[in-house]
């Protein structure tokens with residue numbers, strides 16, 4: 001169960017014994033028709049896949065934590081559970097404060113609407129009022145540096161342009177908890193540096209808790225104080241960023 005509560009506690013996030021089980025079809029089906037026929041004939045079997053296994057950790061308010069792990073190890077699944085996008089199969093996740101989740105590029109956007117309309121749509125999903133977005137629209141557009149593209153449908157945007165809009169909206173105010181997945185990696189190096197500077201500003205304020213996933217270990221070391229290493233669904237290591245990143249690197253040597 002994922003829950004969001006406002007009571008004061010030194011912890012912004014508590015992950016308690018979380019397990020995530022996905023049901024995967026045991027054979028590959030080529031189309032939806034085949035799927036339904038097998039489903040009706042009761043010939044469809046699923047096997048359980050444990051993407052996360054009994055994970056527990058706590059994150060203090062203002063702490064900056066990096067999640068590392070090889071492809072498919074469960075990092076995004078963990079972030080989605082914390083953001084309340086996925087419900088864990090077992091265990092619970094307690095989150096204190098409002099979350100700005102940057103996890104799935106394009107989630108919360110409608111490709112048929114223009115960029116400007118999407119700013120209002122996505123902003124309302126983040127809990128902003130129309131008046132607030134009116135007042136901050138210029139700031140969002142300016143940060144994204146997409147002044148000339150505001151009336152173009154989002155379906156014509158590149159992934160990097162969409163990432164620019166998504167980051168600009170989510171960080172126009174200081175969130176309590178900022179969750180950043182690999183979404184930023186599609187931005188060009190200049191925009192990535194600009195985002196990193198904004199994240200650094202939040203970190204320096206001391207009030208924002210940041211969870212950060214990146215395959216760039218040097219970026220994790222630069223931004224985070226602590227790192228959590230998840231490997232094939234298991235929590236392998238949790239500690240000071242340099243120690244965890246060194247152990248993570250050493251597994252390949």
Ligand SMILES: Nc1ncnc2c1ncn2[C@@H]1O[C@H](COP(=O)(O)OP(=O)(O)OP(=O)(O)O)[C@@H](O)[C@H]1O
Pocket residue numbers: 022023024049051069070071072073074075076077078
């Ligand atoms: N909706 C789903 N249904 C079935 N399996 C899923 C689903 N979502 C994720 N998985 C599986 O769970 C495992 C963990 O995926 P996840 O995306 O969390 O990994 P990750 O560590 O973020 O990987 P990467 O570094 O490649 O982004 C993978 O094996 C993936 O195939």
